[in-house]
Amino acid sequence: MSASPSRPARRGFARWLGETNEITRLFLAAGQIPDLINLAGGLPEPATFPVAELAELAGRAVAEHPGDALAYPPIEGLPALRDRIAERYASERLRLTRDNVLIVSGGMQGLDLLGKVLLDPGGLVAAQAPTYLGALDAWRPRAPRYRPFRPDRNDFDAEGALAGAQFAYCVPNFSNPTGRLVGTGTRRALVAAAETTGTWLVEDDPYGALHYDGEPLPRMIELAAVPGEAPYDGPVLYLGTLSKEIAPGLRIGWVIAAPGMIRALTLAKQGSDLASSGLGQRIALDALDSGLDRKVLPGILETYRRRRDALCAALAGQLADWFDWEVPVGGMFVWAVARDPALDTDRLLAAALEARVCVTPGSVFDPEGRDRRAIRLNFTLNDEARLAEGVRRLATALRALPA
Ligand SMILES: Cc1ncc(COP(=O)(O)O)c(C=O)c1O
Structure with a gap:
């Protein structure tokens, strides 16, 4: 139902909410893209849940x-x-x-x-x-x-x-x-x-x-x-x-x-x-x-270790000219920093979504939003084949970025 023209304007939200920024808008749009490979989130693999x-x-x-x-x-x-x-x-x-x-x-x-x-x-x-x-x-x-x-x-x-x-x-x-x-x-x-x-x-x-x-x-x-x-x-x-x-x-x-x-x-x-x-x-x-936590942990570690290795291998094969990263010894993420300081990873996100892959640009982890040189890649949610395909798509997005 559309708002009645006779209704008075409502008061807005609390000041801290501010305006929706470009990154938030892009992330919201990502939800609508079919066959998107999501390397952006920090989500565990549901198959590891002891249902x-x-x-x-x-x-x-x-x-x-x-x-x-x-x-x-x-x-x-x-x-x-x-x-x-x-x-x-x-x-x-x-x-x-x-x-x-x-x-x-x-x-x-x-x-x-x-x-x-x-x-x-x-x-x-x-x-x-x-x-x-x-x-x-x-x-x-x-x-x-x-x-x-x-x-x-x-x-x-x-x-x-x-x-x-x-x-x-x-x-x-x-x-x-x-x-x-x-x-x-x-x-x-x-x-x-x-x-x-x-x-x-x-x-x-x-x-x-x-x-x-x-x-x-x-x-x-x-x-x-x-x-x-x-x-x-x-x-x-x-x-x-x-x-x-x-x-x-x-x-x-x-x-x-x-x-x-x-x-x-x-x-x-x-x-x-x-x-x-x-x-x-x-x-x-x-x-x-x-002891359910101790029982499920070895399976989680095995799955995530394999996926970490697959992501890092795909990065080495596809993105070594663009990014530097360290192989993490734990956790869920690889942090890749652009070799070229002029590469703007907020802009890369828009191109990545075009190529049907989503990554998290570094700017969201900086209170000032200024660090635009890094991306965060998650390796726990997707299997090895999807990780490799996601990185291929990211390479396509990088090639498509205007110089
Ligand atoms: C650093 C850090 N702290 C806290 C949390 C919150 O986790 P939860 O609320 O699911 O316990 C997360 C989730 O990803 C995280 O990465």
Whole structure:
């Protein structure tokens, strides 16, 4: 129905929403393109989801634990799930109790809540650059100022990076978008700087389990723990999730932090969704108790390792003249940087869509939108043949770009 001409004009949206930009418009248009190969998203392969096991756990949750699954859960989460998460991360050094744990509706809600409790309007965020787009989205309503830091630079000064910020944000394992690891020495330096400058340090870790080569590095929250201190009361907030280890549709994640921080986040969560789905939490608890995460992980790793190798082989075969990249040792993404500084990857996206392939231009991971030299390529969603075809299409798009 069209609007009545006699209706008065409606008030617009809140100011932070601003105008839809060109990139958003292109992404929206991508949904309409038939036979598009999507290398842009960050989605897991649905064939890895343990469907039969989750169906059984869901049935049992409702039939045997209706109080947990169907009633309003406590805001902080089901106590048994909080205990389970505390056990999962606790060590000799890192002493955790349920008071250190808040269950959230995916790591994404953790980012939203910590923006609410830590960030004043226009406040300063020290953010690892390039920065996860979802974090930028979560904090956009507060219009923060960003001070980017690049922990992989040799001259990285952790104290200078953190000083004066309301909090610092880092994805140390296989970052989104670059797929890179922050080394152990730099993790230690960030933790030490968080202590000396009194800055909260957010360790966002959805990809830590997706490790294809080499050994896992110590978590910053572990490095921040003071041996003998119980419960943990350090400056690092850790965000975890079941999205990449079991299935994102569960929407179950967690924040591990000092008890005072958990209390503040709980207040923010009360005003947000009251509690995360009890059904999802009960399924998550039984999944973790039965070791479902450990059971499915080898299959996920095998599939994603093969796909990473296929994407990198296709890049080497087709795009080596245009881009440089590193083979990531984990995670879901390859970050490819144009050799020619004049190549504008916002423009490349438009040409790529013409060739029926979608990639994410680097500009969306820069709060200023200025970095237009890189693209992020996902390798988890498509099989090897589709990845190779996607890269072929991208090469066609590059050849079609006006010089
Ligand atoms: C760096 C990072 N943080 C947080 C999330 C949010 O994950 P979820 O809300 O599914 O737990 C993602 C998802 O892709 C991510 O890449």
